[in-house]
Amino acid sequence: MPTLLRYLSYQGVPIWRNVYAIQWVSQIASGILVVVLVAWFFVNIGNAIQERDIPYGFGFLSREYQTPIGQHFLDYKSSDTFLYAFVVAATNTIVISIIGVALATALGIFVGVCRMSSNWIIAKAALVYIEFFRNVPLLVQLFFWFYIVLALPPVREGYVISQRFYINNAGISVPWPAVNDAGMAVTWLLTAAVAVVLGWAVHRRLTRRERNTGTPSNSLAWGIATAASIGAVAWLALSVAGDGSPFVISQPEPQGTFGRISGGFTAPGGMIALLIGLVTYTASFIAEIVRAGVQSVGRGQTEAARAVGLSALSTLRNITFPQALRVIVPPMISQYLNLTKNSSLAGAIGYSDLTNVAKTMTQTAPAVSIFIMIMAAYLAMSLTFSLIGNLYNRHIRFNAS
Amino acid sequence: MRANLFNSRFNSAMTVLAVIVIALALWFGLGWILVDADWTVISTLGGRMIIGQYNIEAACPGQNCFWRPQAGLLLVTLVLGMAWQVAGGGVTKRIALAVAGVAAAFAFLPYAFSQMGLDVRLLLLANLPALAVGWSLARYTKLGTASWTAILSVTAFVLTLVLLRGIPGVPFLQPVSVIFWGGIMLNLMLAVAGIGLSFPIGIALALGRRSELQVLKLLCIVFIETFRGVPLITLLFMSQVLVPLAFPEDFPQNSLMRAAIVITLFSSAYMAENIRGGLQSLHPGQAEAARALGLPGWQTMLFISLPQAIRNVIPPIVGQFISLFKDTSLVYIIGMLDVVEISRAFIQGNPEFLANAKELFIFLALVFWVFTYGMSYVSRRVEQHLGVGER
Numbered sequence: 001m002p003t004l005l006r007y008l009s010y011q012g013v014p015i016w017r018n019v020y021a022i023q024w025v026s027q028i029a030s031g032i033l034v035v036v037l038v039a040w041f042f043v044n045i046g047n048a049i050q051e052r053d054i055p056y057g058f059g060f061l062s063r064e065y066q067t068p069i070g071q072h073f074l075d076y077k078s079s080d081t082f083l084y085a086f087v088v089a090a091t092n093t094i095v096i097s098i099i100g101v102a103l104a105t106a107l108g109i110f111v112g113v114c115r116m117s118s119n120w121i122i123a124k125a126a127l128v129y130i131e132f133f134r135n136v137p138l139l140v141q142l143f144f145w146f147y148i149v150l151a152l153p154p155v156r157e158g159y160v161i162s163q164r165f166y167i168n169n170a171g172i173s174v175p176w177p178a179v180n181d182a183g184m185a186v187t188w189l190l191t192a193a194v195a196v197v198l199g200w201a202v203h204r205r206l207t208r209r210e211r212n213t214g215t216p217s218n219s220l221a222w223g224i225a226t227a228a229s230i231g232a233v234a235w236l237a238l239s240v241a242g243d244g245s246p247f248v249i250s251q252p253e254p255q256g257t258f259g260r261i262s263g264g265f266t267a268p269g270g271m272i273a274l275l276i277g278l279v280t281y282t283a284s285f286i287a288e289i290v291r292a293g294v295q296s297v298g299r300g301q302t303e304a305a306r307a308v309g310l311s312a313l314s315t316l317r318n319i320t321f322p323q324a325l326r327v328i329v330p331p332m333i334s335q336y337l338n339l340t341k342n343s344s345l346a347g348a349i350g351y352s353d354l355t356n357v358a359k360t361m362t363q364t365a366p367a368v369s370i371f372i373m374i375m376a377a378y379l380a381m382s383l384t385f386s387l388i389g390n391l392y393n394r395h396i397r398f399n400a401s
Numbered sequence: 402m403r404a405n406l407f408n409s410r411f412n413s414a415m416t417v418l419a420v421i422v423i424a425l426a427l428w429f430g431l432g433w434i435l436v437d438a439d440w441t442v443i444s445t446l447g448g449r450m451i452i453g454q455y456n457i458e459a460a461c462p463g464q465n466c467f468w469r470p471q472a473g474l475l476l477v478t479l480v481l482g483m484a485w486q487v488a489g490g491g492v493t494k495r496i497a498l499a500v501a502g503v504a505a506a507f508a509f510l511p512y513a514f515s516q517m518g519l520d521v522r523l524l525l526l527a528n529l530p531a532l533a534v535g536w537s538l539a540r541y542t543k544l545g546t547a548s549w550t551a552i553l554s555v556t557a558f559v560l561t562l563v564l565l566r567g568i569p570g571v572p573f574l575q576p577v578s579v580i581f582w583g584g585i586m587l588n589l590m591l592a593v594a595g596i597g598l599s600f601p602i603g604i605a606l607a608l609g610r611r612s613e614l615q616v617l618k619l620l621c622i623v624f625i626e627t628f629r630g631v632p633l634i635t636l637l638f639m640s641q642v643l644v645p646l647a648f649p650e651d652f653p654q655n656s657l658m659r660a661a662i663v664i665t666l667f668s669s670a671y672m673a674e675n676i677r678g679g680l681q682s683l684h685p686g687q688a689e690a691a692r693a694l695g696l697p698g699w700q701t702m703l704f705i706s707l708p709q710a711i712r713n714v715i716p717p718i719v720g721q722f723i724s725l726f727k728d729t730s731l732v733y734i735i736g737m738l739d740v741v742e743i744s745r746a747f748i749q750g751n752p753e754f755l756a757n758a759k760e761l762f763i764f765l766a767l768v769f770w771v772f773t774y775g776m777s778y779v780s781r782r783v784e785q786h787l788g789v790g791e792r
Contacts, residue, residue: 030616044647122419139731147758342632347634348733359638368646371639378635
């Protein structure tokens with residue numbers, strides 16, 4: 001017995017009182033517990049699949065989906081496969097997220113700046129906006145906007161602004177660029193991409209020169225001018241060489257007896273309500289983030305800038321904001337992620353986002369596989385947003401050197 | 402006034418513009434609220450907004466079950482009365498008075514007696530004596546301590562659940578299926594259960610994520626990031642489709658329970674990150690000093706680190722509570738008729754009210770706002786009480 005005890009002890013401490021041993025044993029035990037639990041779930045799912053003859057696997061992806069999707073940015077018809085329908089739905093979510101993020105940022109910064117205004121009325125108005133919109137469930141706000149849109153007059157009695165913009169309960173129709181000639185359009189888009197890269201390079205080069213030598217240069221204006229001129233030249237060249245310009249503006253026009261609107265781009269009511277709801281809701285959070293960020297910049301910074309003679313606007317733009325960005329960006333990224341995830345409420349007001357389509361798909365396809373795909377899609381979106389945000393964050397934060 | 406509103410030409414212009422916009426908004430807004438808006442949709446929906454379909458014939462055949470949610474409310478006011486006496490006034494007193502007062506005021510709603518019976522009204526009025534009984538219990542018996550109040554509030558919650566669910570075989574408590582639970586009652590119950598449970602789970606996850614035990618840490622990270630990466634609505638939906646498959650068929654479970662668990666776990670993942678932020682904001686000297694004084698690790702955590710960490714992150718924690726309460730409206734995805742979904746279903750089922758949907762949803766927004774604003778008000782008072790930012 002004493003020999004055994006000697007083997008089971010380390011530096012005179014028996015093994016069951018050794019901290020490291022206890023920690024490792026408990027960790028391994030908890031790990032095994034979790035693995036067993038997860039395995040038990042999967043065994044149960046497997047049994048249920050066998051007993052109740054539930055379909056499983058990913059074979060369904062190449063089958064035809066055969067269900068219409070209300071609104072889609074990619075071309076879609078009911079004979080397309082499940083996989084493609086999934087991509088179409090994911091694109092819907094991504095498009096809404098990107099537009100929503102851009103608009104919410106603009107509105108949020110505006111409200112945040114108003115909130116900090118020295119003007120009492122404007123500051124209070126911004127406060128009321130923030131307190132109201134962020135304290136009410138997004139779903140309630142979405143329904144409110146949705147029923148407002150639904151209450152618009154029907155298509156034939158809708159509002160028409162200068163024969164270009166149609167507003168009615170089917171949605172809002174606006175003029176939209178349409179592809180005239182596919183080959184030319186692709187060529188021009190590629191040239192435009194190159195032009196943007198070149199403009200960016202010019203901007204960077206001039207900024208660096210300004211920083212190094214102090215020679216003033218309107219780097220931003222030059223960059224934009226470069227990109228715009230290359231794009232314009234390419235546009236003209238293509239129009240002259242080919243038959244008309246690469247894109248034409250397609251005007252919305254009422255058709256037939258019901259006045260259904262074709263041409264242009266029609267944003268359906270659900271999408272408009274979703275965008276308004278998401279943007280006003282997220283902006284109220286962004287406004288608070290902006291305020292916290294700006295207030296985190298020491299008062300001395302602003303005072304010094306004003307003392308040197310910068311105007312209030314210039315102080316905000318050149319002194320306060322660049323410093324505030326360091327505090328603002330991380331929570332802002334999480335707000336963007338929230339907006340992306342909140343767009344999954346779209347199903348409630350009839351916009352075909354990823355969750356909504358996936359929910360419909362589970363009626364004809366294995367739920368387990370759909371669940372895995374949807375998790376992967378949202379995680380991928382989250383990670384991409386985080387990655388972009390973190391890269392930007394690295395760009396603007398204090399450098400260690 | 403001059404310094405604030407008219408100190409520069411730009412500011413003066415902004416002031417005038419803002420005043421004009423606000424005046425116009427008030428003019429049209431008030432005109433709409435008082436004249437054009439038709440608020441009868443709210444009174445038509447009436448009690449269904451509060452208890453959902455709990456009282457319909459299918460839920461409670463042959464009986465009037467309206468007294469059960471009301472008895473639950475009486476228990477809540479009773480505990481609030483105790484809390485008022487124990488806390489010695491302040492914000493607890495205001496909440497207690499507001500809850501009992503509003504409940505009692507509901508007794509005087511101008512419905513006909515055929516729509517809202519005398520028994521219903523009397524039970525609502527009974528909230529005032531219940532408050533007084535709770536207060537006296539705390540004042541004149543040995544129950545007037547914080548720990549007893551805590552124990553009794555948990556008991557009251559469980560009792561309310563039992564009351565609502567019913568007990569098979571008891572004549573006046575026949576079981577009511579959870580699919581009939583609804584209205585703001587459902588939102589509040591989900592929120593209370595979620596808040597009560599996600600806080601300790603969140604602390605545990607935060608500690609796990611900061612732990613030096615690698616397996617534990619990994620498990621916590623995977624859990625937190627998975628739940629944070631996916632929308633709650635997706636999780637809720639899958640909890641109905643997938644989770645039933647993952648348990649044996651005879652495993653006791655129901656849709657509401659699964660929803661409550663998913664909401665709680667989702668919220669704990671966010672809570673964990675908030676608390677982790679609070680722990681990170683602490684100077685390591687605090688824990689080191691505690692260890693140097695000879696406190697064991699768990700006592701250092703429980704009595705030194707955690708209290709300070711949580712104090713530092715009260716605003717985000719309460720923000721998470723608020724967001725949990727708002728998220729309870731997502732249970733529509735599993736077919737539960739919470740206050741938002743029952744309103745939407747009502748509008749859909751009664752197209753004559755379609756034009757009045759905005760009135761209904763403005764009203765709902767106000768109802769939610771009162772609760773959430775109340776929560777952030779309490780959080781500010783608690784912060785003041787603890788002197789955050791002063792030390």
